Amino acid sequence: MKKLILILILAAVSPSSLAAEATEPLDPVYTNLGNKASLQRGAKLFVNYCLSCHSAAYMRYNRMGRDLGISQGNIDEHMMFAADKPGALMTVSMPEVKAKQWFGTAPPDLSLITRVRKPEWVYSYLRRFYFDAESPHGWNNSLFENVAMPHVLYELQGVQRLTGHDEHGYPRFEMQAPGTMTPEEYDEAMQDLTNFLVYLGEPAKLERYKIGTIVMLFLAGLLVLSYFLKKEYWRDIHYS
Amino acid sequence: MSKFLEWVDRRFPLTKTWNEHLAEYYAPKNFNFWYYFGSLAMLVLVIQIVTGIFLTMHYNPDAETAFASVEYIMRDVPWGWLIRYLHAIGGSAFFVVVYLHMFRGLLYGSHREPRELVWLLGCVIFVVLMAESFMGYLLPWGNMSFWGAQVIISLFGAIPFVGEGLAEWVRGDFVVSDATLKRFFAFHVAAVPLILAGLVYLHIVALHRVGSNNPDGIEIKKNKDADGVPKDGIPFHPYYSVKDLVGVVVFLIIYLAIVFFLPEFFGLFLEKDNFLPADPLQTPADIVPLWYFTPYYSILRATTESLMWFVRGLIVLSVVVAFVRTSKPTAKGIAALVGAGFFIGAFIFTPKFWGVVLMGFSIVALFLLPWLDQSPVRSIRYRGWMYKTALAVFVFSFVILGYMGMHNPDHVSLFIFKNVVWAQICTITYALFFILMPLYSVWDRTKPEPERVNFK
Ligand code: HEM
Numbered sequence: 001m002k003k004l005i006l007i008l009i010l011a012a013v014s015p016s017s018l019a020a021e022a023t024e025p026l027d028p029v030y031t032n033l034g035n036k037a038s039l040q041r042g043a044k045l046f047v048n049y050c051l052s053c054h055s056a057a058y059m060r061y062n063r064m065g066r067d068l069g070i071s072q073g074n075i076d077e078h079m080m081f082a083a084d085k086p087g088a089l090m091t092v093s094m095p096e097v098k099a100k101q102w103f104g105t106a107p108p109d110l111s112l113i114t115r116v117r118k119p120e121w122v123y124s125y126l127r128r129f130y131f132d133a134e135s136p137h138g139w140n141n142s143l144f145e146n147v148a149m150p151h152v153l154y155e156l157q158g159v160q161r162l163t164g165h166d167e168h169g170y171p172r173f174e175m176q177a178p179g180t181m182t183p184e185e186y187d188e189a190m191q192d193l194t195n196f197l198v199y200l201g202e203p204a205k206l207e208r209y210k211i212g213t214i215v216m217l218f219l220a221g222l223l224v225l226s227y228f229l230k231k232e233y234w235r236d237i238h239y240s
Numbered sequence: 241m242s243k244f245l246e247w248v249d250r251r252f253p254l255t256k257t258w259n260e261h262l263a264e265y266y267a268p269k270n271f272n273f274w275y276y277f278g279s280l281a282m283l284v285l286v287i288q289i290v291t292g293i294f295l296t297m298h299y300n301p302d303a304e305t306a307f308a309s310v311e312y313i314m315r316d317v318p319w320g321w322l323i324r325y326l327h328a329i330g331g332s333a334f335f336v337v338v339y340l341h342m343f344r345g346l347l348y349g350s351h352r353e354p355r356e357l358v359w360l361l362g363c364v365i366f367v368v369l370m371a372e373s374f375m376g377y378l379l380p381w382g383n384m385s386f387w388g389a390q391v392i393i394s395l396f397g398a399i400p401f402v403g404e405g406l407a408e409w410v411r412g413d414f415v416v417s418d419a420t421l422k423r424f425f426a427f428h429v430a431a432v433p434l435i436l437a438g439l440v441y442l443h444i445v446a447l448h449r450v451g452s453n454n455p456d457g458i459e460i461k462k463n464k465d466a467d468g469v470p471k472d473g474i475p476f477h478p479y480y481s482v483k484d485l486v487g488v489v490v491f492l493i494i495y496l497a498i499v500f501f502l503p504e505f506f507g508l509f510l511e512k513d514n515f516l517p518a519d520p521l522q523t524p525a526d527i528v529p530l531w532y533f534t535p536y537y538s539i540l541r542a543t544t545e546s547l548m549w550f551v552r553g554l555i556v557l558s559v560v561v562a563f564v565r566t567s568k569p570t571a572k573g574i575a576a577l578v579g580a581g582f583f584i585g586a587f588i589f590t591p592k593f594w595g596v597v598l599m600g601f602s603i604v605a606l607f608l609l610p611w612l613d614q615s616p617v618r619s620i621r622y623r624g625w626m627y628k629t630a631l632a633v634f635v636f637s638f639v640i641l642g643y644m645g646m647h648n649p650d651h652v653s654l655f656i657f658k659n660v661v662w663a664q665i666c667t668i669t670y671a672l673f674f675i676l677m678p679l680y681s682v683w684d685r686t687k688p689e690p691e692r693v694n695f696k
Contacts (some may be wrong), residue, residue: 058311109309115504115515201515204314204321205365211322212500214338216493231483235271237474 024143025169031121031195033206039068042196045189046110047079049152053099053107055092056200062086062238100149102149114194114201124192128171129154130162133207142171156189261448262625266473267480268454270693274348275455276487277341283488284334285440289329289433299379301425303418307517308383325499331373332509333495335532338366342606346631350453350513350619356610358450361443363607368439370533372432375424378416378574382514387426387527390416398593413521456693457618462690472693526648534645535638536599539670540650542641542663548586548670551594555582558675565614565678598667605674612674615681617689624684634673637666 099106129151132140139151158179300309313320351359398405412419460470504510513524559579649660
């Protein structure tokens with residue numbers, strides 16, 4: 001009987017796959033919502049480099065400020081280019097029709113991107129842009145072939161070219177013109193950005209684990225109490 | 241206090257009800273692990289209703305804003321995320337609990353005489369519960385919500401002649417749309433929960449009329465003391481109320497651990513594609529229903545042309561079994577006629593239609609269990625190897641079907657066979673569990689049942 005239960009549980013834990021397009025393996029990324037400094041750096045990158053095309057339309061500026069410890073003054077000055085009320089949603093000013101004209105596809109909303117795709121996917125995606133003379137805007141991405149998004153971070157990363165794939169399927173690049181960041185700095189920046197996008201996907205995650213731990217401790221106590229209560233009552237039940 | 245109680249009792253049977261269903265309801269003293277799930281199912285029903293009420297306060301049943309309103313709940317409503325996770329994961333928890341609750345019936349013969357009505361009401365609850373969760377799943381208006389509903393509703397279209405009209409009538413439109421969302425909302429929050437609550441009430445009333453079965457499958461009412469109390473019975477309250485409390489806490493630990501630490505549960509409880517808003521122009525790479533529907537979905541997809549000869553064989557086999565097990569000429573005549581009708585139908589109608597029929601039968605078969613099972617004993621403890629093997633094969637088939645339903649039918653995924661072949665094999669073994677039951681449950685060499693209950 002115990003085995004049966006085990007089989008049932010094991011069978012339940014097989015993840016369903018999203019898209020069939022996962023051709024390249026993904027780079028591991030460490031995300032930690034406890035690291036406020038990282039989240040702040042990620043937020044800055046996001047607002048400066050992504051929000052011009054992508055919205056995060058389910059997120060409010062003031063909520064982000066509160067959660068990440070960014071002052072309202074700072075947000076007003078450096079972040080709210082497109083909005084005027086502190087409680088405004090992080091929408092984008094570019095009209096969708098225009099965006100479609102320019103890129104062929106409207107840039108998708110990024111509020112939930114790490115929940116639609118894995119954080120590892122986003123991190124890998126941001127690292128794998130390369131120069132491609134054949135693409136209309138000059139850029140391509142080895143993880144997302146013929147992507148409509150140009151490499152907006154090339155100033156930071158530099159310009160790289162795809163030289164092939166290694167035996168595990170990871171892409172190999174060759175740096176042609178270095179950017180303002182070293183490769184290590186860029187990876188770290190992308191880790192911050194991914195970290196922020198994870199937060200953006202579920203702000204409640206900041207408190208979810210903490211509350212969960214308290215709830216578990218409380219239930220553990222309750223389990224002990226209820227177990228002994230049951231034992232006490234059942235003392236007088238016997239089997240002949 | 242007692243004055244007040246007297247006052248009430250003269251006007252309403254409060255003490256009587258309390259005694260009949262709790263303090264003087266004698267339950268067998270040997271309930272084990274499998275007996276927690278009935279009360280847990282009631283707990284989950286309450287959780288779903290309470291969290292559902294709070295979600296309804298903030299949710300917008302409107303195709304334009306439904307998705308955003310769910311994100312609003314997740315971000316802007318105080319504790320909204322918790323309420324929503326409790327409800328979404330509660331749906332999966334409900335099916336875990338109900339599946340285990342039903343499996344208990346198969347283990348200990350709880351569906352057998354005199355508990356047929358308890359079982360039948362349970363089966364109706366199960367069907368209604370599936371409708372409830374199917375409609376609820378459309379409400380967040382994610383891309384999997386949309387395409388899942390699109391695929392399942394279009395199944396009606398496979399029914400000859402009336403199918404297309406029926407599908408349109410269900411949707412209220414030619415495709416899943418705002419009209420569909422609004423009617424599903426009405427059913428999900430009002431109509432179906434009312435029906436469910438009523439059915440659960442009837443389920444309990446029917447159970448308390450005949451009394452609970454137990455892991456030994458023997459009637460405790462056959463052994464009563466001088467006061468007419470079953471010797472192996474103990475009052476539900478306080479004994480089982482304190483015991484169920486332990487079960488409730490253990491359940492809450494598992495359920496809340498998932499809510500707080502793993503709400504997506506590897507994409508099984510919250511599917512990745514449902515974090516994208518519904519998009520009629522963009523089909524998800526694989527349209528998969530939630531995990532608890534995948535066994536039936538698998539049966540649907542497994543029914544292709546190559547399975548049809550087996551389906552015809554199963555029809556013939558059913559008639560043969562009916563002939564072996566009945567001596568009444570009228571029963572034989574009816575079996576032969578119905579069988580012939582199905583057999584001919586298996587040549588006329590398309591495999592797609594038969595997929596829908598088999599999917600329906602896989603659930604209808606549960607309703608027939610009290611009559612298919614003819615064993616002289618109830619509990620698996622006293623059955624022989626045949627029933628044990630059959631049950632193991634059935635559980636295996638169900639799990640494999642569920643697994644295959646989550647994956648693309650054409651991928652080679654398990655050992656030598658393609659996904660769809662596995663699903664076909666398991667569809668057949670699933671059917672055989674029921675079709676052959678009138679034979680093996682009788683042929684099985686059973687052990688004698690004990691006089692009094694044991695605890696193992
Ligand atoms: C909302 C869902 C349901 C609720 C709240 C519910 C509740 C209960 C409760 C409280 C009991 C008594 C405690 C126990 O024996 O575990 C019970 C017994 C039973 N239920 Fe359910 N039930 C549900 C669904 C079902 C379903 C889907 C089936 C089967 C198809 C079913 C079949 C039975 C049977 C046969 C018994 C008697 C078991 C025995 O005496 O051994 N129930 N139910």
